[in-house]
Amino acid sequence: MKFHFPKSPKPEHIAASDWNNWTWQLRHSLKTLGDFEKHFELSADERAAFTEGKELFNIRTTPYYASLSGGPGESIRQILMPQRFEIEEGSQQMLDPLGERKNNPAPRVIHRYSDRVLFLITDICSVYCRFCTRKHFTGQEQAFIRNEEYEQALAYIKAHTGIREVILSGGDPLTVGDAQLDRVLSDLRKIDHIEIIRIGSRMPVVCPMRITEDLVKILKKHKPVFLMSHFNHPNELTEEAAAALELLVDNGVPVMNQMVLLNGINNHAALVQALNRRLLYLRVKPYYMFQCDPSIGTDHLRTSVEDSLEIQKELWGHLSGLAMPNLSLDIPNGGGKAYLVPNFQTAHEGQTRHFTGWDGVDAQYVSPSADKIKKPLLGSYMEEWSHLKCGKSQND
Numbered sequence: 001m002k003f004h005f006p007k008s009p010k011p012e013h014i015a016a017s018d019w020n021n022w023t024w025q026l027r028h029s030l031k032t033l034g035d036f037e038k039h040f041e042l043s044a045d046e047r048a049a050f051t052e053g054k055e056l057f058n059i060r061t062t063p064y065y066a067s068l069s070g071g072p073g074e075s076i077r078q079i080l081m082p083q084r085f086e087i088e089e090g091s092q093q094m095l096d097p098l099g100e101r102k103n104n105p106a107p108r109v110i111h112r113y114s115d116r117v118l119f120l121i122t123d124i125c126s127v128y129c130r131f132c133t134r135k136h137f138t139g140q141e142q143a144f145i146r147n148e149e150y151e152q153a154l155a156y157i158k159a160h161t162g163i164r165e166v167i168l169s170g171g172d173p174l175t176v177g178d179a180q181l182d183r184v185l186s187d188l189r190k191i192d193h194i195e196i197i198r199i200g201s202r203m204p205v206v207c208p209m210r211i212t213e214d215l216v217k218i219l220k221k222h223k224p225v226f227l228m229s230h231f232n233h234p235n236e237l238t239e240e241a242a243a244a245l246e247l248l249v250d251n252g253v254p255v256m257n258q259m260v261l262l263n264g265i266n267n268h269a270a271l272v273q274a275l276n277r278r279l280l281y282l283r284v285k286p287y288y289m290f291q292c293d294p295s296i297g298t299d300h301l302r303t304s305v306e307d308s309l310e311i312q313k314e315l316w317g318h319l320s321g322l323a324m325p326n327l328s329l330d331i332p333n334g335g336g337k338a339y340l341v342p343n344f345q346t347a348h349e350g351q352t353r354h355f356t357g358w359d360g361v362d363a364q365y366v367s368p369s370a371d372k373i374k375k376p377l378l379g380s381y382m383e384e385w386s387h388l389k390c391g392k393s394q395n396d
């Protein structure tokens, strides 16, 4: 191995067969102040968050993920540990920053782009990340969607033939058991117009023992299924996490990683490159690097757009394009994603554009004149394109 992925520091009194069992990890997750006090030396601010802030957003971690964290200020600790800052005023605080509640045409379905929907099959996670963008839904412990609502959600997806892709999300869809997951995937595969299924999960990070041979068999059976992981820091890449990722990829499940830039946790080019090079080595494609959404109680975890752009610009030219994530921001109120790209163009007149490259090369690119630009032959692809473009409105 080119990189070293250390084994998680399992406490000695816990049997390896328990530690490596995902249901054991969920059953023994730390939830209360008392649970946390047994594992951590809490600061006064952290303790205050438990007593004053619990209403705001549920608290939970797996013993595995807790074992990876260190003292106050350490990155993983800041992801799982509530802090007093959560209950303080911030510069922007929204309960539903993505405007999801207005794009919610059926129970647990969020339909904002014409060709793809989110399907929130559970609101439970094994770790409640303090930066979560979906605090209006996540962690209320309503669990797996009720049967009647499940049927309504499926009926919506069936009736809207413009939907090509279903993104299972939550909560964390991999907190759901194999049989139930198999049922959801089978039901979706029965719908003719569904091409791609994605599963967005933090389980490979916070409970990698969830990725079992049995689970992977199910995902393979319903291919193409993509897994969207959510690693934020290279210290999350343990031997167990690496094994989980390799098991997925070896069995034909492509894995893409979506990270979020977090203030004082991973907002430095050195950490971003370390994480993404290791992920790429494990055949995981770094996909998005998100600006943190202004979700309520996250002001202290957000970076500035300037800070994020600076990181992206530093990476340019030094990191393989394969390892490069797309820096993106979700426009509040359901405006959709907006890519944030460092600007290399310095001037533009007529057909000529002036650029300065990542290492300072100045040059011009001159386009052919507009009257020379013609369209290619389209054949039946035009029909497919028109259908895709109006997939949502056509069926509404």
Ligand SMILES: *Cc1c(COP(=O)(O)O)cnc(C)c1O
Binding pocket: 098, 110, 111, 112, 113, 116, 117, 118, 167, 337
């Ligand atoms: C982010 C998001 C998607 C997926 O977007 P991609 O750019 O395809 O990854 C789909 N629906 C909603 C509501 C989203 O927020």
Ligand code: SF4
Binding pocket: 124, 125, 127, 128, 129, 131, 132, 133, 134, 138, 170, 171, 172, 202
């Ligand atoms: S795993 Fe995702 S949905 Fe769950 S708390 Fe973390 S960010 Fe929110």
